[in-house]
Amino acid sequence: MSSTDDRRFEVLRAIVADYVATKEPVGSKVLVERHNLGVSSATVRNDMAVLEAEGYITQPHTSSGRVPTDKGYRQFVDRIAEVKPLSPGERRAILEFLESGVDLDDVLRRGVRLLAQLTRQVAVVQYPTLSASSVRHLEVVALNPARLLLVLITDTGRVDQRIVELGELIDDAGLSRLRVLLGSALEGKRLAAASVAVGELAENAPASLRDAVIRTATVLIETLVEHPDERLVLGGTANLTRNVADFSGSAGFPGSLRDLLEALEEQVVVLKLLAAAQQPGTVTVRIGEETQIEQMRGASMVSTGYGAAGTVLGGMGVLGPTRMDYPGTIASVAAVARYIGEVLAGR
Incomplete structure (x- = not known):
């Protein structure tokens, strides 16, 4: 990849970071002030124009900054070099909290509650599959x-x-x-x-x-x-109300909050996504229309399988707006899935 492409990816990454943090469209002036991009404001504007022409960012309103598109988020996720690791203290707290579960139901309920708190999104976990x-x-x-x-x-x-x-x-x-x-x-x-x-x-x-x-x-x-594989445990559904603007149905935010809530009620929709993302140790990210589910066009799902000794027992993950902290969410989903598998294997 050329240095020009690398620089434009840095611009895209900065736009994603600022938009996730502020919920506000990002302009070239702000990018230059907040990020050490090493180029002039004119170069950043030119890079943003190219990124917009290639479909990685879009301008939701006249005379405003830019926001990432599904394609832009996909490029960002595909090029995440490092997923922010959890600290030893965080890992220990997760394991101790899950180990306190008295039975399978309690462990899974604790898992989704913990994952919803860590990511501030909706957490879902599938009961162990029959097979x-x-x-x-x-x-x-x-x-x-x-x-x-x-x-x-x-x-x-x-x-x-x-x-x-x-x-x-x-x-x-x-x-x-x-x-x-x-x-x-x-x-x-x-x-x-x-x-x-x-x-x-x-x-x-x-x-x-x-x-x-x-x-x-x-x-x-x-x-x-x-x-039992047709049963789901959900946690943190109320977190969706913190991000109502992300599901406003406008050009920049496809879909609606009602659509997403209806998809959650139709558990078969979520189960379908979990079933397709159960490679041990691999976290799958589906962004917007990649879910291939009409009600979830404005949402992303980060999911993986949980289990032990090489056997996947079920799927779990996080559902939220496309404007989410992907590195942190991927790390949290991977960690909670790993420790749920360890806890169940030890029983």
Whole structure:
């Protein structure tokens, strides 16, 4: 890349930085005063004219400064040389806060709340996907001789409790045999494989337990084939109200706040974006129209996958206006995703 192109990128980077910080269009005079660009004001004006002609910046109002376009933000994000790292204290505080979660639900709620506070945007996290979860343990408890409590625990921390109404009474010896049968069929298997294994139990079950096995298997299969990957936890939605101007629907700010809120309500829209950005250790940034979702034309999404031991359990990220602190947001999303994965792996 030529020195001229490098200089123009520095001008673009300065415009992005000032606009993110001030919410105001940026003029050449301000750029020269605030940034050590090493060139004259006339050169900066010329560079801004070229950047505008190439679609990297635009002039939202007559006689005003310039603001970045989606193309300009993309160029800026693609050339981020360094993502601002979190301090050791910040990393330690994140891990301690997440480790205090009592179960999967609590860890995920803490994760989105923390990410929303760090970025001052909307944070979203997807529950661990069905295909990635395995059965860690199944507990079978007799509430009385005709009713059982099943407690299914997965390796991702998901806990499901279900009641089984038995057609025949079961004694302690029968309960022990049933517990062994179910545990051997389920534990250590991915949920889809566990569902198949449980469905085959009745064929070889002792006659005295066949009815209990069938009733228990029916309840378990319903639990195993549910789709927790279709559930989202959201945090910080109120942060959008701090940036109403970014969703005004004008030429410089496509889309509207109502459109974005409707997209958040239609969780399948957000899940689609998260599902497409789950490479371990890789943060994906979609800017404006890159989301390919009409309601989100004025928004950006920074997302990644979380998990452990090379297995991605789900997606998480941040949603906000295209005018956001991309380096800081990328660092925060990467850090929280990493530590959620570590916490879940240790349980």
